[in-house]
Amino acid sequence: MSISFGEIQTGHSLPPVAQSYTQPAIDHYALASLDMNPVHTNEEWAARAKVFGIPETVGHGMMTMSTLASVVTRAWGVVGKDGGSIRFVDAKFTKPVKVGETVTATGKVKRKHHYGPGKNWVQVAIEARDSTGDVIGLAEVGYNLPD
Amino acid sequence: MPVPSRLDRFVETEKQRHFSRDFMIGWEAYETWDEATVGQSGLAQRTFVITEEDILDYNRACGETDPLMIDPAFARQHSPTGELLQHPIFVTTIAFYSLGEKGIGTWIRTPGARNPQQRIEISEPFRYGEIISTTITTADKFTQRGKPYLQMLLDFRNERSVLKARWWCSLILPATRADVSRFANA
Numbered sequence: 001m002s003i004s005f006g007e008i009q010t011g012h013s014l015p016p017v018a019q020s021y022t023q024p025a026i027d028h029y030a031l032a033s034l035d036m037n038p039v040h041t042n043e044e045w046a047a048r049a050k051v052f053g054i055p056e057t058v059g060h061g062m063m064t065m066s067t068l069a070s071v072v073t074r075a076w077g078v079v080g081k082d083g084g085s086i087r088f089v090d091a092k093f094t095k096p097v098k099v100g101e102t103v104t105a106t107g108k109v110k111r112k113h114h115y116g117p118g119k120n121w122v123q124v125a126i127e128a129r130d131s132t133g134d135v136i137g138l139a140e141v142g143y144n145l146p147d
Numbered sequence: 148m149p150v151p152s153r154l155d156r157f158v159e160t161e162k163q164r165h166f167s168r169d170f171m172i173g174w175e176a177y178e179t180w181d182e183a184t185v186g187q188s189g190l191a192q193r194t195f196v197i198t199e200e201d202i203l204d205y206n207r208a209c210g211e212t213d214p215l216m217i218d219p220a221f222a223r224q225h226s227p228t229g230e231l232l233q234h235p236i237f238v239t240t241i242a243f244y245s246l247g248e249k250g251i252g253t254w255i256r257t258p259g260a261r262n263p264q265q266r267i268e269i270s271e272p273f274r275y276g277e278i279i280s281t282t283i284t285t286a287d288k289f290t291q292r293g294k295p296y297l298q299m300l301l302d303f304r305n306e307r308s309v310l311k312a313r314w315w316c317s318l319i320l321p322a323t324r325a326d327v328s329r330f331a332n333a
Contacts, residue, residue, distance in 0.1 A: 019210050031157040032208035034243035036168045038258060042151060049333035051259055061262030066209045066236040078216065078232040079272065086235045088268040 002081050005112065005120040005145040014075040014107040014124065019067045021059040021101045029063045052096045059097035061137075065089060068126045068139035071107040076143060087121055087142030095136045103128050103136060110140070117147050160200045162244055170256045174331045177253040180295045180320040183285050191281035191301075192247030197273045201240060202233045209234050230275050238267055238312050242301055245281040252283040252299050259321045259330030263296065266315040273312075277305040286315065295322040 019025075030041050038045045039052075040060055047055040069089045076084050097103060107126035114120055126139040148171040158164055167173075199219055206216040214221040215232045222231045246252045254260070273279065280303075287298040301314040321327045 025208075025210075027151075027154050028157045029208045031154060031159070031163050032204045033239040034163070034166055035239060036150065036166075036170050036243075037256065037260065038148065038150075038170060041154060042148065045148060045333060049259065049330050051261065051330070061265070062236055062239045063209075065265055065267075066234060069235050070209060070211070073235065074211075074213070077213075078235065079227050081227075086269045088266065089235055090264075090266045092264040093262050 003076060003084075003145065004082070005122065005147050008109055008112070008122060008145060010109050010112060012109040014071050016104055016106045017067060017070045017074060018102055018104045019070075021063070021097050021099060021103060023057065023099050026057065026059050026063065026099065029060055033060065033062055035060055035062060054096070054098075057099055059099070059101070061093045064093055064097060064103065064128060064137040065091040065139065067103055067105050068128055068137055069141060071105045071126050072124050072141045072143055075107075076145075080146065082146040083144070084146060085144045087144055089139055089141050091137060091139040093137050095130070095134050097130060097136050101130045103130055105137075107141070120145060120147060159204045160198070162201060163204075166244060167248060170258060171331055173248045174256070174258060174327060175324070176249045177257055177327070178251055179254060179257075179324050179327060180288065180297050180322045183254065183288055183297055185285050185288050187251060188282065188284040189251045191245035191252065191283055192250065193245045195241045195245050195279040195281070197275055197277045197279060199231055199275055202231045202237060202273070205237045205240055206231065206234050209236070228272060228274065233273055235267060235269050237273070238301070238303060238314050241279055241303060242281065242314060242316065245279070246283070251285065252301070254297060254318065254320055255316065257318070257320055257327055257330075258333075259327060261319040262317075263319055264317050268313045270310050270312060277311070279303050279305060279311065294319045
């Protein structure tokens with residue numbers, strides 16, 4: 001999608017991203033990221049270790065961060081057609097994502113940063129919730145937009 | 148502790164085939180919270196050669212459907228770089244592969260670790276064939292509400308020393324090797 005810094009308004013909403021955190025999806029993420037911590041993949045160990053106080057495997061924080069960032073990249077592109085690009089992703093994780101959850105992430109343009117032609121960027125605030133409505137992660141994403 | 152065999156069906160890349168997937172092997176050599184020294188810096192054990200299959204598998208695992216991210220033939224024709232575009236959190240794969248099992252920053256593999264927050268900055272896209280070196284600097288170490296936090300800054304540079312991305316990686320860790328052992332032996 002083509003969008004410019006001049007057109008975008010503070011408060012602009014981005015389409016939500018829904019991601020299923022099944023055990024196979026978490027397993028795939030473990031291999032793809034090479035984060036093979038057993039808290040994500042080994043149910044028997046997770047039941048004994050109770051890392052998060054629960055006897056279950058949970059999704060990776062970095063998988064949640066990816067879902068959060070995808071709100072912006074799916075809307076505007078990892079590299080936009082007219083020169084947009086990601087500057088940063090800053091994420092906090094507030095609740096472990098249990099196996100079987102569907103996480104839904106939504107984002108809004110929080111601030112426009114005016115630095116002049118070719119240097120302008122926007123800050124997008126994103127939050128992700130699980131199926132109970134609890135916030136499981138928050139992020140701020142910086143994105144360079146074409147003038 | 149064996150890794151569940153069901154994960155074998157997700158092995159797609161050359162790096163995954165050779166990566167030490169059992170994080171419980173060699174945990175005794177991982178850096179721990181109480182041993183880490185703020186300001187200490189070093190190079191990661193391994194370099195990471197960027198390949199199409201690494202990017203493709205990460206994008207797929209994130210559930211991406213954009214052909215610029217998951218269709219190499221389409222990307223060759225239509226992407227701004229002529230290559231698959233990588234998800235911005237792809238640096239996770241570079242870090243876990245590069246840091247290895249001994250020395251600075253290996254606390255990223257700690258059993259019992261919890262992930263509170265992360266910050267990743269992207270300077271420019273990774274390109275196929277780039278050889279990425281990761282410099283690790285222990286950035287901060289503190290206790291908050293009784294929880295031991297450790298943070299490192301990872302700088303990812305290509306073979307021409309161009310900075311591609313930075314990751315401020317933070318974890319809440321078991322504080323001592325004895326604390327880690329309780330998770331490793333659970």
